[in-house]
Structure formats: C-alpha cells, structure tokens
Amino acid sequence: MSRVPYVGLQIAASGSRVSAADIVACVVHEVSSGRLAPGGRLPPVRVLEKQLGLSKNTAAAAYDELMARGIVIGREREGVFIAAARSSFEATAIEPPPLPELSAPALPRAVRPGSLSLSEVFIDPALLPTAKLAECARSVLHRPGLASHYDAQGYPPLRSAIAARLSARGLDVTADEIVITTGSQQSLDIVARSLTRRVVAIESPGYALGKRLFESLQLEVVGLRLDPFAPIDLEQWERQLASHRPALASLITSFHNPTGYSYSSADMLAVLELCRRHQVAILEDDWGSDMLSDGEYRPMLRHYGGKNVLYINSFTKKLLPSLRLGFVVAHPKLVPALLAMKRLSTLGNPWLTEALVAEFLERGYYDGHLAMLQRELDHRYAACLDTLNALMPQDVRWTTPGGGPILWLELPRRVDLGALRAWTVARGVEIGDSDHAFVGEPHLHGFRIGYAFHSAERLRHGLAVLADGIAALSTA
Numbered sequence: 051m052s053r054v055p056y057v058g059l060q061i062a063a064s065g066s067r068v069s070a071a072d073i074v075a076c077v078v079h080e081v082s083s084g085r086l087a088p089g090g091r092l093p094p095v096r097v098l099e100k101q102l103g104l105s106k107n108t109a110a111a112a113y114d115e116l117m118a119r120g121i122v123i124g125r126e127r128e129g130v131f132i133a134a135a136r137s138s139f140e141a142t143a144i145e146p147p148p149l150p151e152l153s154a155p156a157l158p159r160a161v162r163p164g165s166l167s168l169s170e171v172f173i174d175p176a177l178l179p180t181a182k183l184a185e186c187a188r189s190v191l192h193r194p195g196l197a198s199h200y201d202a203q204g205y206p207p208l209r210s211a212i213a214a215r216l217s218a219r220g221l222d223v224t225a226d227e228i229v230i231t232t233g234s235q236q237s238l239d240i241v242a243r244s245l246t247r248r249v250v251a252i253e254s255p256g257y258a259l260g261k262r263l264f265e266s267l268q269l270e271v272v273g274l275r276l277d278p279f280a281p282i283d284l285e286q287w288e289r290q291l292a293s294h295r296p297a298l299a300s301l302i303t304s305f306h307n308p309t310g311y312s313y314s315s316a317d318m319l320a321v322l323e324l325c326r327r328h329q330v331a332i333l334e335d336d337w338g339s340d341m342l343s344d345g346e347y348r349p350m351l352r353h354y355g356g357k358n359v360l361y362i363n364s365f366t367k368k369l370l371p372s373l374r375l376g377f378v379v380a381h382p383k384l385v386p387a388l389l390a391m392k393r394l395s396t397l398g399n400p401w402l403t404e405a406l407v408a409e410f411l412e413r414g415y416y417d418g419h420l421a422m423l424q425r426e427l428d429h430r431y432a433a434c435l436d437t438l439n440a441l442m443p444q445d446v447r448w449t450t451p452g453g454g455p456i457l458w459l460e461l462p463r464r465v466d467l468g469a470l471r472a473w474t475v476a477r478g479v480e481i482g483d484s485d486h487a488f489v490g491e492p493h494l495h496g497f498r499i500g501y502a503f504h505s506a507e508r509l510r511h512g513l514a515v516l517a518d519g520i521a522a523l524s525t526a
C-alpha cells in the first residue's frame with residue numbers, strides 16, 4: 051500500500067532523553083502553532099523509536115495520550131494522523147511555490163511518427179552492426195575494473211584506438227589529446243562554454259542544432275555565407291571575420307550539413323590563411339570525411355593546420371545513434387579546460403559504452419562495417435540522383451556530394467516552401483525547415499535530402515510526392 055509521507059518532527063528532550071511527555075508537548079505545540087495541519091501523518095512509532103533511541107513503548111504511550119486528547123487519530127493500517135478540526139482529513143492547501151521561469155530554445159520540429167522524413171541525417175538502422183555490437187557488449191560486461199571506475203577524459207583504450215586510427219590517416223594525435231564526449235554535440239558544447247571571447251563563426255547555412263547551442267550559451271553567432279553551387283565567397287568571410295572578430299570558426303569541411311558541400315584542398319588552405327590573418331581559431335566538425343567508398347577519406351583542415359585545429363568527430367551516425375559517442379581532439383594546452391568543463395557538465399560519461407566501442411575498434415570490425423555501409427550508401431545515392439533526374443523539373447538543382455548521407459535540393463523561388471511542406475505533410479512526407487540553419491535571412495531556397503536512412507524504394511516514393519507537390523504548387 052502506498053502511504054503519504056509522514057511529517058518531520060523536531061523533538062527536544064526536557065531531560066537526558068526524550069520522554070513520552072516531550073513527544074506530546076512537541077505535537078501539541080506544532081498543532082497549536084498551525085505548523086502541523088489536519089490530515090498530516092505522524093512518524094510511525096517504530097521510526098520514532100529507532101531515530102530517537104527510545105525505550106520500547108515510549109512513543110506508543112505518547113501517541114495514546116495524543117489520541118485520548120483528540121489531537122491525533124489512528125487509522126487502521128495507515129498510521130496516526132493529526133485530527134481534523136473539521137470532518138476532513140485532507141491536508142490544508144498551502145500556497146505552492148512558483149515554478150522557475152525557463153526559456154526553451156526554438157528547435158527544428160521533430161518528425162511526426164509514421165511519416166517519411168526526406169531530410170533525415172541518420173543512417174538506416176538496418177545497416178548498423180547491432181549483432182557485432184551485442185557481441186562486444188557481452189565481452190566488455192565481464193571486464194574487471196570497468197564497473198567501479200571512470201574518468202572525465204574517457205576510457206583510455208578507446209582514446210588510444212581513436213588516436214591510432216587518426217594517426218593512420220596522417221594526423222598527429224595522441225590519446226592524451228582526446229576527450230570523449232556524448233556525441234560531437236557535447237564536444238561543441240564544452241568548447242563553446244570554455245571560450246573566453248563569446249563570438250563564434252559558422253557556415254550559413256550550418257548545422258542548426260550547433261547554431262542553436264551556441265546561441266543558447268549566449269555566444270554571438272557570425273554567419274559565413276556558403277553557397278554549395280559556388281566556390282566559398284572568401285571576401286564575404288573576410289569581411290565577417292574582420293568586423294566581428296570571432297574567437298572561433300566552427301566549420302564542417304566534408305559533406306557539410308545541410309548542403310553536402312565539401313571543401314576543396316584550395317578552400318582549406320585559403321580558410322586557414324584567412325583565419326590565421328584574423329587570429330580566429332578553428333574547430334573542424336568532421337562528421338563525414340570517412341563516409342566515402344573504397345576505404346578513401348577526404349582531406350581535413352587538421353591535415354593542413356596541424357594541432358592548433360580543434361577536431362571533432364563521432365560514432366553516432368556511422369555506428370549506432372544511441373551510443374551517443376563522439377570526441378574532441380585538442381591541443382595539449384586546451385585539454386585541461388575542456389576536461390574541467392566536461393567534468394562540470396557530466397563528471398564523466400559511461401565507460402561501459404566507451405569500452406564497447408573500443409572493443410569494436412580493437413576487433414577490427416569498424417573498417418569492415420564502414421566499407422559495407424558505404425557500398426550501400428553509394429547505391430542509395432545513385433538511386434537518389436536517378437530519381438531526382440527523372441522527376442524534378444528543369445529549374446530544380448541539387449548538390450552532388452558523392453559521400454556522406456545528404457544533399458541539398460534547391461527549388462525555384464516560385465515554389466513557396468511553407469506551402470510545399472504543408473502539401474507533402476498532408477501526404478505523409480516531411481521536408482526539413484532549413485530556416486533554422488541560416489544566420490540571418492536565408493540566401494538559399496531549399497532543404498536537405500537524406501538518402502541514407504530510407505531504402506531506395508521508399509526514398510523514391512517520398513521524392514515522387516515531393517515532385518508532385520512542386521508541380522501542383524508551380525501551376526497554382
């Protein structure tokens with residue numbers, strides 16, 4: 051049976067120990083002063099005895115006395131309650147304290163359950179290696195030392211395995227320079243929290259939840275204009291860096307979210323030079339450089355800029371979203387600040403998950419998995435391009451990233467995006483609201499298409515609905 055919690059009493063002893071008379075006096079005083087309201091449940095006899103070290107029956111004698119005086123009343127199997135002045139035993143209503151005032155950041159709307167989301171960044175769960183992960187999980191559960199220990203930087207064998215992987219790609223990285231985080235989102239969070247100058251530059255459009263995160267941390271967010279159909283507008287970037295003097299530029303260099311744009315090596319060198327000239331630090335959000343076929347990977351800013359470039363990456367999209375496992379690689383001088391910030395936020399993250407991913411890497415499963423994944427994504431990408439070519443009108447354009455999970459679909463201005471969204475939603479198909487991704491007014495007129503999440507057939511269905519919508523709204 052569930053019971054209401056009992057009221058707390060502060061019983062002072064008049065002699066060397068609390069007596070029955072002390073208990074009676076305390077309750078009488080609390081009731082007459084109005085602090086104990088009718089209906090309040092008194093501590094059970096055995097609780098009082100244990101708490102105060104009373105000899106047996108002292109508390110019971112006190113309660114008997116209180117009952118005899120009509121101050122309390124016993125209810126079978128429920129306990130002893132302050133008697134009601136009226137006939138009710140309900141506790142008198144007290145004025146509740148105020149709720150705290152919270153401000154919720156405006157976020158992109160969640161996809162309605164059951165609808166087909168065309169702008170999904172995730173990868174089809176059917177392509178993820180759940181059986182092999184379960185195998186690794188079973189093995190790490192029995193590992194001695196795991197259960198009782200963690201540190202804020204992350205499970206050392208995982209950091210070593212990540213350092214080895216990055217080193218094999220020509221990056222100079224040691225395990226000590228890596229901080230494991232809850233997805234790369236927490237990497238963005240701890241870097242942003244630690245910045246002393248509260249101004250950050252991002253591509254516009256950029257990763258919407260990164261932008262919102264920076265804003266929620268009261269950073270000024272500066273937009274670096276990105277048109278995925280044209281080279282980077284270095285003059286606009288230079289003007290922004292010169293006038294806002296951001297502390298950091300947070301850049302997505304491969305298969306940029308949401309446009310699919312990838313920086314060329316020339317872009318990277320020019321951006322490094324620009325940032326050096328304006329003394330802007332760089333964070334490379336590398337969610338996609340290894341999402342390429344044939345074991346290939348794209349160049350990274352960190353290749354050219356070395357250890358001063360903060361580098362983040364994540365296993366959430368490629369391995370299993372619910373692992374929420376990412377990391378930041380930082381110059382040794384920056385690691386203590388990032389670590390302190392992470393400790394403040396989480397104390398440490400679950401080592402069990404980290405050990406599981408370490409095991410997965412150590413067994414050599416990851417490369418095989420990426421190769422399989424990329425073969426399938428290549429197939430879906432090709433099918434997506436075929437469908438777009440077959441269904442879209444002449445004046446619809448799209449980017450051709452050739453890797454990663456997304457591309458950008460740019461529509462003619464005559465198609466109202468809000469009306470198109472309403473049209474497709476009514477037919478069970480959702481398209482992303484890109485406005486969240488822009489700093490200021492959008493200069494593009496489109497949205498992300500994610501081709502990694504759905505089978506080629508399902509994506510074709512979604513794109514067919516979209517093409518119908520574009521046609522319907524164009525003639526309207």
Ligand SMILES: Cc1ncc(COP(=O)(O)O)c(C=O)c1O
Binds near residue numbers: 232235335
């Ligand atoms: C470019 C980019 N960076 C970072 C993140 C954060 O991802 P996670 O925390 O799952 O690693 C995302 C998520 O979609 C993203 O698209």
